[in-house]
Amino acid sequence: MEIPAVLAVVLIVAGVWSLVVWPQFLKRVMKDPRARDAAGKATKFLTVHVVLVTISMVLGLATAAIGIAGLVA
Numbered sequence: 001m002e003i004p005a006v007l008a009v010v011l012i013v014a015g016v017w018s019l020v021v022w023p024q025f026l027k028r029v030m031k032d033p034r035a036r037d038a039a040g041k042a043t044k045f046l047t048v049h050v051v052l053v054t055i056s057m058v059l060g061l062a063t064a065a066i067g068i069a070g071l072v073a
Contacts, residue, residue, distance in 0.1 A: 008070030015064025018056055026053045
């Protein structure tokens with residue numbers, strides 16, 4: 001795959017951004033009172049956000065990997 005170096009760097013930065021920002025967001029969500037019910041069980045609020053963060057981090061990792069591959073190739 002050949003992409004311009006500047007675009008590869010943009011992909012790397014976008015991927016790293018996702019890998020840095022989303023875990024911090026999840027920490028805040030887990031502290032939110034809506035994350036657990038009275039019995040301490042995870043609510044739909046928490047489940048949805050865990051899925052959102054997981055997908056976003058996988059996409060961030062893939063984006064960064066594509067950017068790295070674009071620089072190396």
